[in-house]
Amino acid sequence: MNxxxxxxxxPCESEVAAASLTMAPARQNxxxxxxxxxxxxxxxxxxxxPPTEAxxxxxxxxxxxFEVVPIGAGLAVGRGDExxxxxxxxxxxxxRHFSVQPKSGMWLLEDLKSRNGTEVDGVPGRVGHxxxxxxxxxxxGEMMFLFVNPAA
Amino acid sequence: MLxxxxxxxxxxxxxxLIMDLATRLSLLERLKRSSANPDWQAFYDKYCAVIVSFAxxxxxxxxxxxxxxxxxxxxxxxxxxxxxxxxxxxCFRSWLLTIVAxxxxxxxxxxxxxxxxxxxxxxxxGGEPLHERFASEEPDASENVEQAWRTSLIEEALQQVLGDPxxxxxxxxxxxxxxxxxxxxxxxxxxxxIKDNAVYQIKNRMMARLNEIIASMEKAQGSPDxxxxxxxxxxxS
Numbered sequence: 001m002n003x004x005x006x007x008x009x010x011p012c013e014s015e016v017a018a019a020s021l022t023m024a025p026a027r028q029n030x031x032x033x034x035x036x037x038x039x040x041x042x043x044x045x046x047x048x049x050p051p052t053e054a055x056x057x058x059x060x061x062x063x064x065x066f067e068v069v070p071i072g073a074g075l076a077v078g079r080g081d082e083x084x085x086x087x088x089x090x091x092x093x094x095x096r097h098f099s100v101q102p103k104s105g106m107w108l109l110e111d112l113k114s115r116n117g118t119e120v121d122g123v124p125g126r127v128g129h130x131x132x133x134x135x136x137x138x139x140x141g142e143m144m145f146l147f148v149n150p151a152a
Numbered sequence: 153m154l155x156x157x158x159x160x161x162x163x164x165x166x167x168x169l170i171m172d173l174a175t176r177l178s179l180l181e182r183l184k185r186s187s188a189n190p191d192w193q194a195f196y197d198k199y200c201a202v203i204v205s206f207a208x209x210x211x212x213x214x215x216x217x218x219x220x221x222x223x224x225x226x227x228x229x230x231x232x233x234x235x236x237x238x239x240x241x242x243c244f245r246s247w248l249l250t251i252v253a254x255x256x257x258x259x260x261x262x263x264x265x266x267x268x269x270x271x272x273x274x275x276x277x278g279g280e281p282l283h284e285r286f287a288s289e290e291p292d293a294s295e296n297v298e299q300a301w302r303t304s305l306i307e308e309a310l311q312q313v314l315g316d317p318x319x320x321x322x323x324x325x326x327x328x329x330x331x332x333x334x335x336x337x338x339x340x341x342x343x344x345x346i347k348d349n350a351v352y353q354i355k356n357r358m359m360a361r362l363n364e365i366i367a368s369m370e371k372a373q374g375s376p377d378x379x380x381x382x383x384x385x386x387x388x389s
Contacts, residue, residue, distance in 0.1 A: 011302075011362070013331055013359065016306060016331060016362065017334060018303075019310060020328075020332040033221050033222050037222060037225055041192055041229070103265070104265060106262060106265065129270075131265055131266055131269075133222060133262075134222070134226045135222045135223065135225075
């Protein structure tokens, strides 16, 4: 793909007519994405330095500072010692709550059969697994995690 | 925001998040962003409709189109500080188009992978998982990205022309009949009880308005902050 830099020619009548045929109903309300992004940027602006690799950003409590944990070869998040990201502060987390692992160049979130479930903002219901998008906000129990992937 | 949060069942969490972040943001230098980096919300407002329309034109559903929008804004805001205006270089729109097209392809690939992973999870059988066996087999992607983007721009401009509350509904109907549905001028004139010349005038006026909107969108999309076409930008390497 090599987009041209030429200026946009005014469309001819037939082109406008063709566009009107494929025109989907206008969607005025993009609020969910906007709100998701507002939260994501608020997370990122609170960090002294933006993450440089795929990471989870979270706070251990309301007054705790945000932390950045690189996912590296994979990460299991939970309350118990057996989790690679152990968060004993998360009372509503299961011992092994969810994991994020690299999968064919993408990042796969998997709920590890947690009691309170794992949710991703904008996705209805609990998620069993999900290939994460840059800027996804993950809810596990009462804790929130922002997934960022600067390589994306 | 309220309706969305209630619907998705995250209301109390959102309240905590907003309260928490509001405190943090007031304590932190909220406007620390450099002036070269425009507010992400301004960028979002300017481009969201066209990006979503483009993504849907590429065959993505609403959720995937929203994901493309989310990821595009994340990438643009991350890379924008490295974006430098240099005359005679590729413009911001081209750079943005490259990002959006890439995100659309990625979204398609992700949907493909998602299906394979779901099938693996349902089958629960041993052996090589489907998502590893077929990960490289991506569905065909449309290559005519520039044309699809152009159509998205025309559509967005057309939405604005047809939705302009200052235009009389009858004028819009005349334009729709003669320019969009291709009805003969005489037939349209008879239907609306006006002269042929009035139909031509309405059509020309509306087409001129459409071109005006497209020109203004094109100008605004030449750079992240709406710089004119002669202020071109250099894509960060």
